[in-house]
Amino acid sequence: MVFLMVLHTMSQTVVLGVIGSDAHVVGITILEQAFSAAGFDVVNLGVQTSQQEFAEAAVDHDADAVLVSSLYGHAEQDCQGFHQVLEAAGVDAVTYIGGNLAVGQDDFEQTRKTFRELGFDRVFDSETDSEEAIEALRQDLQITPTESERATISS
Amino acid sequence: MVFLMVLHTMSQTVVLGVIGSDAHVVGITILEQAFSAAGFDVVNLGVQTSQQEFAEAAVDHDADAVLVSSLYGHAEQDCQGFHQVLEAAGVDAVTYIGGNLAVGQDDFEQTRKTFRELGFDRVFDSETDSEEAIEALRQDLQITPTESERATISS
Amino acid sequence: MIRDERIPSDELRRIDEEIRSNWHTGEAVDFEEAIEYHESLPDHKRFADVLESADKPLLQPRAGVPRLDDQIELLRYLHEEGQADLLPTTIDSYTRDNEYEKAQQGLDKARETGDDTLNGFPAVNHGVDGCRKLIDAVDAPIEVRHGTPDARLLAAITFAGGFQSFEGGPISYNIPYTKRHGLEETIEKWQFVDRLAGAYTERGVRINREPFGPLTGTLVPPSIAIAVMLVEGKLAATQGVRSITLGYGQVGNVVQDVAALHALKKLGNEYLPDEVVVTTVFHEWMGGFPPDEARANGVISFGGMTAAIAKPDKVITKSPQEFQGVPTMEANSAGLRTTRQVIDMxxxxxxxxxxxxxxxxxxxxxxxxxxxxIFEHGDGDVVQGTLKAFDSGALDVPFAPSDSAKGAVLPARDDDGRVRIFEWADLEMDDDIKEIHKARLSQRADTEGREQSFRMVADDVDAISDGKLIGRPQGDVKL
Amino acid sequence: MIRDERIPSDELRRIDEEIRSNWHTGEAVDFEEAIEYHESLPDHKRFADVLESADKPLLQPRAGVPRLDDQIELLRYLHEEGQADLLPTTIDSYTRDNEYEKAQQGLDKARETGDDTLNGFPAVNHGVDGCRKLIDAVDAPIEVRHGTPDARLLAAITFAGGFQSFEGGPISYNIPYTKRHGLEETIEKWQFVDRLAGAYTERGVRINREPFGPLTGTLVPPSIAIAVMLVEGKLAATQGVRSITLGYGQVGNVVQDVAALHALKKLGNEYLPDEVVVTTVFHEWMGGFPPDEARANGVISFGGMTAAIAKPDKVITKSPQEFQGVPTMEANSAGLRTTRQVIDMxxxxxxxxxxxxxxxxxxxxxxxxxxxxIFEHGDGDVVQGTLKAFDSGALDVPFAPSDSAKGAVLPARDDDGRVRIFEWADLEMDDDIKEIHKARLSQRADTEGREQSFRMVADDVDAISDGKLIGRPQGDVKL
Structure with a gap:
């Protein structure tokens, strides 16, 4: 089963990076490890990555997904026009964003709405486990169903 | 000089005790040690000592001084009429009180005034060092002048 | 002549009826019905089982307010927000003096005006039903903590009320708490408390008993505290108690505190009968606290660190507001969480x-x-030995307000901060041990360039609240 | 090719003039006059002397606000109420990026509106006079703390302004702080900073330099941190610095932290020239803090306990508000006093x-x-060796955002909570040492019943903020 999953995801490429001037590297390092372990090809752009760098890497590596991390509270301004830049470069990928997306995260539903409107397919808070993001991406890329899904189907 | 001081104070008797229902014993134990070391005869009545017990001990031991301690904040009510009780028993001794004499010790001068009016010759706060009380008692009992006093006289 | 012997059943019944007539709530106590109530409690409210099966130190604060609903709210908060494993119910001072009428007035006033004139929960006045409402409403085991020389009615009502742990003992709730209660009197009264706990135990409801280890809370040399714990443990065991938690109060020197907790456990198992399950409780610093919450947090954490190393079964926590008296529930809960963080790390x-x-x-x-x-003084009887040893001063507790102890022994810290004995008075001790203490204190005197004297004792008493462990001469103090 | 060689005097002058023209306040710098100013300072403001002559760990907080009068008030408060021995002045982010114009706008706005839009004290904009007003107004030594890759102008102005200690270094203020500054570039720029400090030193004004030990602040294996400290210490010594404080950030395991601080001091004295006075600084936990002041106080106290055992020359304290970012001055002061209490006890x-x-x-x-x-990579030259070793990955820092380090090495805690290396990547290490790490991590994996994997790394990163030291699988977590 593990072997099968790896086969299915072998060709799926994920571009990761921390957007803007943010230098928080720990989360992205752990995401890189988690997605690699889950069988994805990972291109980690690291911290302080510009919108243009995300777009170029997505094109160069024919990315299936672009995962944006932001932890310093300025995500909204850093992501203005991001999807237009991706589109202009011809990127057709699932886009996720996660982290501390607003300075005062009192109402995460409002934050989620904001970033959904900016064009992201999924929005995660900083408490999200990497497993959850992997699970979501498997669904969105229609990779082989996970154990829990099959359990649901068969029950 | 030390010998001389001890000679002069040999016959001076101090009665110590914690008045009322107060069970704080540490301060009185240390006072007992300090006055003994300074050459006084000390009668330590311990905690939870009544006005009557102070008076009886002062008479029995022909006390030169009665030192009252109180740390639980109810000193004022515990000492109402204390000097009348002493007088009725025929006690003629210097009287001191010290400790946490009021629940909110914001204005110690007010507290001092209250206890002076109740009849105490000196009133000390809880920060007072035992040396200070000993020094004061030597003055009040006109025991041989201390080094600092002589220094003042000769300068 | 009072001896260390189990109270016969008929005598137990006679005293039980007598003391239950002291206040009207005593009538409601029905032993058989109480056993049924205890049997109905879920496993996680069985104090002895929870404590004895824990795999790391359990945390317990101190807390007690007069009104039942407030006490429920307070304990729930400490359990949920403070993550306390075990909960307390601290009893008010009037109840400790058996002044149930005054306690009732205080409780009535608290109910009418909302003002808390009582400094704890008057369990006798709340009666069996009131206690059970508390036990039912809170989802953790609860202990009765008090300081009562004659706790017989309190025990009868709280045991029937569902409490399964009861602090105190004839020495530890006499010597540090009161001046005039005779030791013989308190031993006799606590024999009843233990005998009652033993009666429940016989029926499968193991009431945990916890002698109060810190004693006077002020630089008590470990061996004195441990000896008192062993005596109280033995007295309880004689009356049928089978779950005994021996206590010890932090002196602040890590090596000495860890060593003392290890010795307490080892000697407890050695001196108490095999059928007793012995656990230990460590009290965070019981002496004077710094008048500053930041520094108080340092003192509390120091206790947590010591507990993490010594691994007692239970830790009684302090709050950063210790200096000012009874803490808010938030501060009480903060003390728990600070301790928890240090222990878990x-x-x-x-x-x-x-x-x-x-x-x-x-x-x-x-x-x-x-x-x-003690054994020699009593020709083998612990009760007589304890009475006579305290009387002769062969057994003594420093800074004891009670007339039952000489209070003539005086402690001081050595150069490493360990509590030694400066003034032995009549305390029984081998000469070579006395020499060890003397040498250690002499080393400190050399370091400080002063003679060994009561000044060291006085300086040590204030040292931790002044921000240090050892009361060095002030000239050396750097801020 | 840049090498570990002292910058010649004429080159020093040339760069000095060049960088002083980058912002108008640079003009006011006059070396001779600055020496006179330093000579006029009282002994208790001479940073190196105060630090090197201390007989117990000195405490220093972090603190910086934009306006001069606010900074004076803040430092006085931390000195008087927090009892800090040494004071900091933390520089704002714009200055760290050499954006003096933006810093000026922020400062102007702060002066006009009272709002602090800058996150520190813009010392370049305050200029020599502004710095001296601060030095004159505060009665303790003050260090410049920042995070600036190119700190040349900042150094020129703050040294002339009377500061006698300066944090940072070419690796420690590059690798953890920025993505794109090349190491060669930052080494060159820090050679100037050190050379300038050396020029003051030659004239009897010993500027203390402090490489930033915690690096990325996240589970950095001690040997990696120490190697970086030794390299930066050597580079500074070459340029004439004679007072060097090597840093280390707490990992939370007492044995490993004490061992690391001892190793840091020993190797510092061994690897640095004899004429350098080596001191050490211990940073209280630099990783994620619990979102709860009570638990944060436990973390802080744990650092104080470690410091009391390891006895570094200096401790950088944290505040209970660490989780939420910049603390109030009261919280900052509380962190100091909590640490002080633990250390003094x-x-x-x-x-x-x-x-x-x-x-x-x-x-x-x-x-x-x-x-x-490093020596091998550089054929004996430390600068070339450092560049090439980072380039090959033989030297690496975990979680490094910089492109100058591979950031491929990954740490994890062993079963005792000590930081070991889980993923070595290309880090140069003897095989027997790698085996030791592997065996320790394998022991943890056995305890937890799971494979060694990056999951341990991820769990460990969050563990202390979640209230534990080791990131055990969640099933085991008890609250």
């Missing part, structure tokens, strides 16, 4: 400090000297 | 923990492997 680490075995050996030897003299 | 105690020598030996062997590979 340290407990998985292997922290073996040099010299603990040596110090433990010294503490054990000292304790055996004291136990030997 | 513990420092006179003899606390020798087993296994420290063994762990220290391992750390020293690891560090020597790294130093050897």
């Amino acid at each position: 340290a407990i998985e680490q292997k922290i073996d400090i040099d010299g603990i075995e040596e110090e433990q050996d010294l503490i054990e030897r000292e304790t055996r000297c004291l136990m030997d003299t | 513990a420092i006179e105690q003899k606390i020798d923990i087993d296994g420290i020598e063994e762990e220290q030996d391992l750390i020293e062997r690891e560090t020597r492997c790294l130093m050897d590979t």
